[in-house]
Amino acid sequence: MVLERRVPSLEDRLGSLEELGLYLHIPFCRQICPYCPYNKELYDPDLASKYVEAVSREIDFYARFLGDKPVTSFYVGGGTPTTMLYSGLGEILERIFGAFDMRCEIHMESHPNDLSRQNLEAIKGLGVQHLSMGVEALQDSHLRTLQRPYTVQEAKGAVERAIGAGFKCVNADLIFGLPNQTLTEVEQAGRELVELGVDQVAAYPLFTFPYTKMGREIPSVANGNSGVWQRRKMLQVLEEVFYGAGYARTSVWAFTRPEVPKYCSVTVPLYLGLGASAGSYLRDVFYLNTFKVSEYINSLEQGRVPIALSLELSERMQMAGWLYWRIYETRFSKADFHRRFGRELDSVFGKYLRPLSWAGLLHDDGEEVVLSDEGTYWLHVLEDLFSIDYVGRLWGLSQREPWPERVVL
Ligand SMILES: C[S@@+](CC[C@H](N)C(=O)[O-])C[C@H]1O[C@@H](n2cnc3c(N)ncnc32)[C@H](O)[C@@H]1O
Ligand code: SF4
Numbered sequence: 001m002v003l004e005r006r007v008p009s010l011e012d013r014l015g016s017l018e019e020l021g022l023y024l025h026i027p028f029c030r031q032i033c034p035y036c037p038y039n040k041e042l043y044d045p046d047l048a049s050k051y052v053e054a055v056s057r058e059i060d061f062y063a064r065f066l067g068d069k070p071v072t073s074f075y076v077g078g079g080t081p082t083t084m085l086y087s088g089l090g091e092i093l094e095r096i097f098g099a100f101d102m103r104c105e106i107h108m109e110s111h112p113n114d115l116s117r118q119n120l121e122a123i124k125g126l127g128v129q130h131l132s133m134g135v136e137a138l139q140d141s142h143l144r145t146l147q148r149p150y151t152v153q154e155a156k157g158a159v160e161r162a163i164g165a166g167f168k169c170v171n172a173d174l175i176f177g178l179p180n181q182t183l184t185e186v187e188q189a190g191r192e193l194v195e196l197g198v199d200q201v202a203a204y205p206l207f208t209f210p211y212t213k214m215g216r217e218i219p220s221v222a223n224g225n226s227g228v229w230q231r232r233k234m235l236q237v238l239e240e241v242f243y244g245a246g247y248a249r250t251s252v253w254a255f256t257r258p259e260v261p262k263y264c265s266v267t268v269p270l271y272l273g274l275g276a277s278a279g280s281y282l283r284d285v286f287y288l289n290t291f292k293v294s295e296y297i298n299s300l301e302q303g304r305v306p307i308a309l310s311l312e313l314s315e316r317m318q319m320a321g322w323l324y325w326r327i328y329e330t331r332f333s334k335a336d337f338h339r340r341f342g343r344e345l346d347s348v349f350g351k352y353l354r355p356l357s358w359a360g361l362l363h364d365d366g367e368e369v370v371l372s373d374e375g376t377y378w379l380h381v382l383e384d385l386f387s388i389d390y391v392g393r394l395w396g397l398s399q400r401e402p403w404p405e406r407v408v409l
Pocket of ligand 2: 028029030031032033036037038040078079080111134
């Protein structure tokens, strides 16, 4: 697969969409965590105000083609979107709601240190109904390893205040498989989140991307880092805690309380990304904006789209991509596949799915395919073998070079 520095033709592709998801990237944080692979820079108020202008231009560009298309999911991610809570986030959201046919609620990421009562009121005032924050760990020693700027007590306070603020869903991210972390500590973190009453927990194993600080120090970190079997045990411990408390699995890494709408990124298969490093997927093309915030701003100021790389996708690649994300969600319906591609899922992927079904990794009732807990874990380990390497190469290079000529994956 080769992504190239080429702006794809957009007019027809955007015009043919029936509905779409929207992603907005806020690339600022108040500190840079050593393990984090996402595109972000230290928050700077001047840059943030120029960013508002640039995103507004990008919105206006797309609104010409998309004004009447229903937007059925909207996710604000980062970085840390709440860095811009009082410096233009509201303006951007207003612009989006003015420009597009928004038929969805707002999901937004935040940070435990940004969740004072006053800030929570301001977040609710923006219309956010689903809020997520990175709690990451509930032992002070692990928070120190991750260089998170708060204590366990402060993190719990943030979770409690967020829950008390009355969102439809409060999600807490947790990282497991941390250096020298024990199963008991993982269990304790899970139980405490349940006791606090969070609606959803997204529990990720620690990934070490080679271009992050922690990735570069991998030999020393890996000494105390856990392998795939230990991680499987840790996830099993979390499965027991969350299933025992009545939560259901809603993706490979997420457990959600019943009756709560799951907190997730983009829920429709086709989406448009706004902001530095945002990706867009429009059926037969995937493209990425430049990662560097100043370059993103410059190109929009000069009237150019900030697209840095694009990849045209054959039908086979589109189908494989579809399956990848449905495996991530742990279930999929054969009728959805037929609606999207006009072909029978079994005729395309049956030869791979049948052995997995015999091995107990998934259950196929003829209409719907549901992954078992074992299948969820091992199929994802397999996916990660490829995707972490791909994502690492693509994001790593894009963070070093704002306009790469090509990236071979
Ligand atoms: C954009 S951040 C969350 C919002 C906010 N910036 C914060 O830190 O609280 C996305 C989440 O990805 C997860 N994450 C980041 N780097 C990770 C890594 N190397 N391995 C596993 N999970 C990671 C963390 O759980 C983190 O909360
Ligand atoms: S984990 Fe969150 S706060 Fe830390 S660098 Fe990544 S996006 Fe920023």
